Structures are given as structure tokens and as C-alpha cells.
């Protein structure tokens with residue numbers, strides 16, 4: 001593979017930003033050099049096959065989206081992005097690694113669930129990918145399977161306190177799984193919402209004729225998230241298992257995580273762009289000529305969008321700044337309105353849960369830099385570096401340093417990104433949850449293991465460019 005010199009840019013890491021050139025040799029980064037110094041050496045100059053001019057631009061480690069659901073079967077249908085379309089959209093948006101969730105369904109062996117996910121992804125991905133393991137049926141066999149998971153390069157698993165009858169685990173099951181995790185070093189990821197209580201509220205709302213998407217957000221009240229987050233933290237405390245709470249949207253859940261961290265407990269939280277920008281009133285309560293009050297179905301996801309009036313968004317941004325929350329992933333789980341979200345017309349509980357966002361995370365978070373919410377370095381940290389450290393990829397991913405995979409994004413702070421169908425929109429969806437968003441900043445060039453896969457406005461990659469990455473244990477176990 002050719003040698004590439006990325007020259008004239010500002011290399012941004014989680015700890016600083018400085019002018020530097022980056023020399024890429026084949027699939028890996030060979031050197032980070034004083035600006036211009038590489039071209040002074042005649043031999044080196046001769047051996048550089050390609051020069052990428054990053055003048056005026058940021059050179060950052062490729063994004064790592066640690067929470068996606070390509071092709072997830074859910075609510076009588078399946079997430080509309082395949083590994084092929086979803087990872088290509090991710091590449092367009094400057095994400096060079098995803099960690100998707102392999103699923104063990106009820107009655108299935110964990111090993112078979114994982115094998116099925118390998119089959120879906122193999123040979124189709126545009127970028128590198130790893131897996132977490134959803135354990136949807138905690139029993140003796142799956143607890144035994146958990147013990148072998150890290151050897152498969154799958155060092156994290158996820159449980160659900162929501163969705164009774166589907167993915168749900170009760171407290172006894174959670175406790176036992178966490179005991180195994182404490183023993184083996186697996187990271188426990190938790191969907192923290194009180195599912196049984198939510199289901200009662202859902203039934204009551206529907207019986208009152210409250211069937212619109214808006215009531216999805218009413219049923220999944222913040223108390224349901226706070227309570228489950230607290231319970232998960234307590235079970236993790238008892239067992240000594242590290243805990244990572246996914247898609248945190250309620251400020252009260254953030255407070256639970258912060259309090260546990262202040263007590264010295266090894267707990268972490270991620271939020272998603274939708275919770276930073278979108279709200280119960282503006283999106284779930286939306287109405288349009290085309291869809292009427294069903295318009296809000298576009299934004300039905302769990303945990304739900306929160307009330308703007310309650311100021312969750314400000315608190316989430318602040319928590320990202322102060323490290324009460326450590327990461328931003330997307331929970332990318334796209335469904336089209338037609339034939340998919342439509343399944344829940346007249347009954348919000350039948351709307352498939354999920355928002356597509358894998359393409360826009362880097363841009364939407366860069367807007368946080370422009371808006372003064374987070375620093376440039378923190379942008380890189382919460383979208384790439386911590387993701388790598390949290391999930392056993394660091395050194396290879398999440399950092400620009402000699403020996404690391406050449407997963408690099410040249411980001412133009414002077415560029416603009418217009419999001420919406422027919423604009424920046426490569427996900428397999430008939431709408432965009434971010435329609436009309438105008439973002440400062442633009443992904444210019446994306447390199448995945450040394451191969452330029454996005455170049456200006458062109459996609460140059462192929463299905464199968466990406467490989468499965470075996471992950472080690474989290475760096476945050478102690």
C-alpha cells in the first residue's frame with residue numbers, strides 16, 4: 001500500500017492540538033513530524049506516494065461510534081441500515097470504527113447470536129467494526145458463555161432493564177451476570193429504564209386514547225431512567241463490576257452516575273446527539289402536513305427525548321464537559337417512516353424504537369465546539385479516544401501516534417454541513433432526524449487503515465474494506 005503524507009494541518013488529540021505532519025505507511029501511522037520536516041529528507045520525499053494538503057484543517061483520529069444497531073430485528077421489523085449501508089454512511093461522517101451489538105435472543109445460545117452477527121457483517125463493511133454482546137436470556141448457559149467472550153475479542157456485554165418479554169433481565173439475572181463480569185473484566189453495558197413500570201404506564205395511556213408518538217416520551221418518564229440507573233449502580237457496587245450506562249438522556253440519571261463516581265465507583269455514562277439537540281416537545285410532539293401528529297414517530301427512541309423545559313440538554317453538555325459523562329455514541333438504529341415507523345400508527349408502543357445518526361455524530365459534536373460547549377480536545381476525546389480506551393481498542397484506534405492504525409479524518413472547520421434527505425444523508429432511511437440542520441465544519445478526507453475512503457465529495461471505498469477488530473479489556477477497569 002502507498003505511503004501518504006498529511007501535511008500542513010493541526011493534529012488534535014485528547015490532550016492538545018499542534019501543527020504537525022502525519023506520515024502513513026501502508027495501514028499504519030509511521031510518524032508524527034514537525035511541519036515540513038518530512039519533505040526535507042530526500043529519501044523520504046521520494047518514498048511518499050501521495051500528499052494530502054490539510055492546510056487550515058484539523059487532523060483527528062477517526063471517530064469510534066461504540067453504539068450501533070445495524071440490521072437489528074426490533075418491533076416486528078429490522079433496522080434499515082445493513083452493515084454495508086450503515087458503515088458507508090459512518091465513513092461519510094468521519095467515523096472509522098463502529099462497535100455494534102450482536103444479539104442473543106430468548107432461547108438462543110450466546111455463541112450462535114455472536115456467530116450470526118459475524119455472518120451479517122463479514123465482507124460488507126466500509127470501516128472496521130467490533131461487537132458487544134447483548135445477552136437477552138441470562139441463564140446458566142449464557143453465564144458460562146460470558147466467561148469465554150473476551151477470548152473472542154468481545155470484551156463487553158449489554159443487559160436491558162427495559163423491554164419485558166424481549167431483551168429484559170430481572171435483578172436476579174443482572175446480579176449473576178455482573179458477578180461474572182467482575183470476575184472476568186467484561187464491561188457491563190446497561191439499558192437503564194424500568195421496563196415493567198413503563199409497560200403499565202403505556203397500557204394506561206393507550207386506554208385513555210393517548211396513542212400519538214408524544215406519549216412514548218410521557219410513558220418513559222425520567223423517573224424510570226433515574227430509578228433503573230440507581231439500581232444498576234447499586235448492583236454493580238455490590239458485585240464490584242464496572243458499569244457503562246448507555247444512552248443517558250435524563251439529567252437525574254447523570255446525577256446518579258456523578259454521585260457514584262464521586263464515591264469512587266467505576267461507573268461510566270454515554271449520551272447521544274439526539275439528547276443534546278432534540279426534545280420531547282419539538283420533535284416527539286411534532287406535526288406535519290404529510291404525517292399529521294404521527295410525524296413525531298421519526299424521533300421515537302428509548303431512552304426517549306426529554307422535555308426542553310426541564311433543561312436536560314444543558315445538563316448533558318455540562319456533564320460531557322466535566323466528565324460526569326465520558327462519551328458520545330449514536331445508538332444508531334434507523335427505521336423508515338414507510339412500512340416501519342408506520343407500524344405504530346394509532347399505538348405509539350408499536351413504533352419501532354430508534355433514530356439513525358451514525359453519519360452525523362462527528363459534525364453534531366463539532367458544533368458543540370463552535371458553540372463553546374466543549375473544547376476541541378474534548379471533542380476528540382468523547383468521540384474517539386475515550387471510546388477506544390473504554391472498549392479495549394486504544395493504541396490501535398482513537399489516537400494519532402506511530403504504530404496506530406491510520407484511521408484519520410481531515411476536518412475542515414471552515415466548511416459547512418447541510419443535513420437532510422438529498423444533502424448529507426447516506427443512511428438507508430426515507431427521512432432524517434436531523435433534517436434542516438446546518439452545521440459549522442465538514443468532513444473532508446477520511447482514511448481507514450491507510451486507505452482514503454472519502455475524498456472531498458467522493459466515496460472511494462468498497463464493501464469489505466473494513467475488518468472485524470478483536471478488542472482487549474477496557475482500560476478503565478481499575
Ligand code: DUC
Pocket residue numbers: 069074191300301302303331333353354355
Ligand atoms: N433503543 C432504541 O431506541 N433502539 C434500539 C434499542 C434501544 O434500546
Ligand code: ZN
Pocket residue numbers: 191246247302303
Ligand atoms: Zn438501549
Ligand code: ZN
Pocket residue numbers: 067069246331333
Ligand atoms: Zn442501543
